[in-house]
Amino acid sequence: MKKKDWILIFVVLCVAASAYLAHYFLRDTGKGEVIVEVNGKLTxxxxxxxxxxxxxxxxxxxxEIKNGKANMIEADCPDQLCVHQRAVSASNENIICLPNKVVVEIRSKGESQIDAVTN
Ligand SMILES: [Zn+2]
Structure with a gap:
């Protein structure tokens, strides 16, 4: 019984690890798009x-988009929070500049295609 339990745990861990790796590599193939919105409008x-x-x-x-990552490098907002945010690269990660109403968001291309159809 105990041995079977360990095998089951091992299998579950393997599946989880491969799912994570697949996600990681898919993310790193650079399929993402950077969506820029100003004042709620897609620019x-x-x-x-x-x-x-x-x-x-x-x-x-x-x-700045560099090495598959998007990073806010300059802004004229008083708080500079967006500039200090780390670079984003994974789907649904975003950089928001509240004073300038600027939203930068990462989307995978699959998702934006769905958007294009529904729009
Ligand atoms: Zn800002």
Missing amino acids: GTYSLNEDQEITINQGSNLL
Whole structure:
């Protein structure tokens, strides 16, 4: 009985580990898109695969996409909270600049395709 329990635990752990690894690698293949919203309006979608700098809201915020991650590198907001936030790369992670009403969010391409259909 006990041996069977251990085998079961081992199998469950293996499944969990492979699911985690699959998720990790899928995330790292850079399938994500960066969604930029200003004042609740979508202003642009950018690929996480392409390294680039994005000027948001006529220059109030500057977003950098590098190595599959999006990072707010400059902002003219007084709190600078968005600049101090760590870079985001996983689906549904976001950077929010409250004073400038800027939202930067990561979405997987699969999800945005569903959005395109429903819109
Ligand atoms: Zn800010």
